[in-house]
Ligand SMILES: Nc1ncnc2c1ncn2[C@@H]1O[C@H](COP(=O)(O)OP(=O)(O)OP(=O)(O)O)[C@@H](O)[C@H]1O
């Protein structure tokens with residue numbers, strides 16, 4: 312569908328995101344401990360772990376919504392800028408989808424999708440509008456294009472938020488628990504959009520507890536506890552035969568619910 | 569004096585005074601909006617000295633009595649070789665003070681937007697300026713239509729400070745005090761100006777709630 316995300320043999324070894332010895336403190340709290348992670352082009356990495364283990368923090372350091380205390384974060388081999396226009400430019404290349412959708416409440420769904428390309432990339436409005444409508448169609452909310460965010464269901468809002476990110480043609484997309492604020496009957500429609508994206512070769516880092524999603528599309532599961540990466544594994548092995556005690560305990564605790 | 573006596577003698581002057589009050593109000597409010605927005609952007613920007621300046625502005629002008637500020641402007645500025653006309657002094661006072669309140673209302677409007685949309689704007693790659701212009705200010709303004717309506721009314725009442733300086737033509741309150749120094753205008757002379765103030769306030773209130781309904785963000 313989107314030729315830009317098709318992965319060719321050659322560039323599939325290209326590292327898109329790399330974290331080296333990343334440390335992060337919130338005051339006294341050691342929120343990220345020596346995080347090392349590499350995500351290659353077209354890879355889907357699922358971050359999983361108990362509440363407070365640092366999954367959101369890790370996700371948010373990648374586009375510097377959170378700063379880090381030491382270590383390095385590289386996007387396509389380039390160091391993440393500290394601030395200013397350079398950082399804004401880099402953020403424009405990293406998509407982010409939030410738990411609470413965060414659509415701009417004063418703008419229609421269509422305008423939400425157009426805003427990034429028009430106001431950040433300064434592309435012509437008419438051309439962007441056409442593409443935005445195609446994106447909205449792709450995520451199945453094109454019939455809601457003229458409505459305001461609050462008039463849509465949670466699932467529709469989240470799909471529109473994904474379209475808003477896609478409109479920027481991101482190199483990688485970060486998802487922080489994109490389905491955990493949704494009513495159960497709306498979870499699948501959002502996951503379906505994400506599965507399609509993954510199948511098209513989008514590079515994705517996804518914080519989620521949706522095991523079926525992880526099993527179906529993740530190349531790797533990264534398990535975090537207490538701010539550290541405890542285990543990296545294939546989804547199949549992680550869910551059936553986890554290596555670490557912490558992961559075993561965690562999987563038991565979520566299976567009990 | 570009876571109402572009809574007052575009106576036949578001073579009717580034209582009342583109309584002129586009402587227009588002067590309206591003019592002062594409109595100019596002050598427009599200025600207050602512009603300064604209020606600038607101060608608010610300073611208060612939320614990443615540059616600390618500007619944030620401190622913005623907060624300081626609000627603390628000073630929210631807490632200074634209008635009459636004191638006018639006295640400072642009239643008597644102190646000439647010492648700094650800044651000569652303003654009486655009209656300009658009044659206008660400055662009735663702009664600077666409402667600007668502080670304007671910023672306070674915008675700040676609570678910004679609070680109502682929520683951190684989520686701000687983070688979404690940042691992760692789309694918006695610079696601080698773009699985010700302010702496209703996401704923050706438009707929403708903060710919509711959230712604050714009703715407080716701003718009240719501010720416009722308060723600004724109008726503040727323009728009665730003009731009665732403290734010799735002004736020609738006079739504002740409503742200035743005219744009342746002028747009438748009472750020449751004639752025994754009594755309560756009636758105040759009554760006429762009060763009706764004019766109240767009538768204007770009612771109209772402002774109606775327009776405000778109409779605009780609020782139009783621009784209110786569906787949540
Ligand atoms: N802004 C902040 N200030 C201080 N502490 C914070 C902040 N954000 C997160 N923390 C703390 O950092 C730790 C990691 O939080 P984080 O939100 O990354 O966890 P998480 O794995 O995403 O949890 P959840 O599954 O509940 O979303 C927690 O102990 C949390 O309380």
Ligand SMILES: [Mg+2]
Nearest residue numbers: 366367368488
């Ligand atoms: Mg989280």
